Each structure stands twice: as structure tokens, then as C-alpha cells.
Amino acid sequence: MMDESLRELYQEVILDxxxxxxxxxxLEHATHDGQGHNPLCGDRVTVHLIVDGEDRIQRITFEGRGCAISQASASLMTDMLTGRTVGEAEELMNGFLHLVKGEDASDLAEDDLDRLQVMAGVSAFPMRVxxxxxxxxxxxxxxxxxxxxAEAAKTE
Structure with a gap:
């Protein structure tokens, strides 16, 4: 069970x-763009990335609207992925998915787990996952x- 003061701190981080x-x-000159929509609640997000030739995420931004949890998660994600390789980003995502589903997230690096722990409480609310x-x-x-x-552009 989570300590009440810790829960309040996590709620403050999410709200911030x-x-x-x-x-x-x-993000001008994005190399990658994606759009997501959650029809159950209406949350919408567009993610823009600049990935360099060494598969490193140089910049990542997001646009959209939604509930506090979706916006906070997108903000936290962009903060954590800047400078990481695509492979590292995918590993972090997999660990995050385990965490918010209430599964074992011990594959996350300790500092990443510490930062993402604010979202762990979501696992108690399946609709919010x-x-x-x-x-x-x-x-x-x-x-x-x-x-x-990028592959299509190379073959043209």
C-alpha cells in the first residue's frame, strides 16, 4: 500500500x-510523426520526433488534448526519451507498460523506474491505463x- 504523503506527491507531479x-x-523538420486517439475518453495526441542517422532521438514533442493522466504521461515520456536511442526508447516503453498494468517492471533501470513510479497508481484503474x-x-x-x-524514400 502506498504511503499517503507519497501518493500526494505523485498526484502533484502528475498535475504539474x-x-x-x-x-x-x-516540431519543424520532424523525421517521424504519429497520431493517437483514445475513443473511450476522447484523448488525442500527436508525437513528433527527430531521429538522427545513429538512431538517436534528438528531439521529441507532442501536441494534443486530453485528461491530466494522458497529458502528464506524454510530458514525462518526451522528457525521458530525448537523447535516447530508438532501442532504448522501446525498452523504456515496454517497462512503462508493465508498470502501469501492475506487472513486474524490474527490467527498468532504477532511475527510470524512480521517475515513472508516479504513474504506477494508474494500474488500479484499468480504464485509465x-x-x-x-x-x-x-x-x-x-x-x-x-x-x-525512410525506407520508401531510399527505394524511390
């Missing part, structure tokens, strides 16, 4: 990221779409 999202807005994971799934889709677009 929701009210003052990091990396929010369009989709809110928390929307931006992450959209980022993965953007990476997959961008990769296929």
Missing part, C-alpha cells in the same frame, strides 16, 4: 506535468511509420 507539459508543441499509454503507443507508431517512410 499536465498543467505545464514539457516538450509541447509542433489507456490514457497513460496513449502517447507511448503513438511514439512507437511514429517510429515504425517514420522507418517505413
Amino acid at each position: 506535468h499536465s498543467r505545464h507539459p514539457r516538450h509541447f508543441g509542433p 489507456k490514457c497513460a499509454t496513449l502517447a507511448w503507443h503513438t511514439m512507437k507508431s511514429a517510429l515504425e511509420n517514420g522507418a517505413s517512410q
Whole structure:
């Protein structure tokens, strides 16, 4: 059971990221874009990335609207993925998905787990898991779409 003061701190972090999202807005010259929508609650997110030739995420931003959980999760995600490789981003996403589903997330690095722990309480509310994971799934889709677009451009 989570300590009440810790729960309050986590709620404050979520509200801060929701009210003052990091990396929010369009991104000129994005190499990858993805759009996500949660029809159950109406949350919408667009993720923009610039991935360099070494598969490193140079910049990542998001746009959209939704509940505090979806916006905070997108903000936290963009904050954590800047500078990581695509492979590292996918590993982080998998660990995050385990965490918010209430599964074993011990595959996350300790500092990543510490930062993402604020979202762990979502696992108690299955309908909110989709809110928390929307931006992450959209980022993965953007990476997959961008990769296929880049391959198509090479073959033209």
C-alpha cells in the first residue's frame, strides 16, 4: 500500500506535468510523426520526433488534448526519451507498460523506474491505463511509420 504523503506527491507531479507539459508543441523538420486517439475518453495526441542517422532521438514533442493522466504521461515520456536511442526508447516503453498494468517492471533501470513510479497508481484503474499509454503507443507508431517512410524514400 502506498504511503499517503507519497501518493500526494505523485498526484502533484502528475498535475504539474499536465498543467505545464514539457516538450509541447509542433516540431519543424520532424523525421517521424504519429497520431493517437483514445475513443473511450476522447484523448488525442500527436508525437513528433527527430531521429538522427545513429538512431538517436534528438528531439521529441507532442501536441494534443486530453485528461491530466494522458497529458502528464506524454510530458514525462518526451522528457525521458530525448537523447535516447530508438532501442532504448522501446525498452523504456515496454517497462512503462508493465508498470502501469501492475506487472513486474524490474527490467527498468532504477532511475527510470524512480521517475515513472508516479504513474504506477494508474494500474488500479484499468480504464485509465489507456490514457497513460496513449502517447507511448503513438511514439512507437511514429517510429515504425517514420522507418517505413525512410525506407520508401531510399527505394524511390
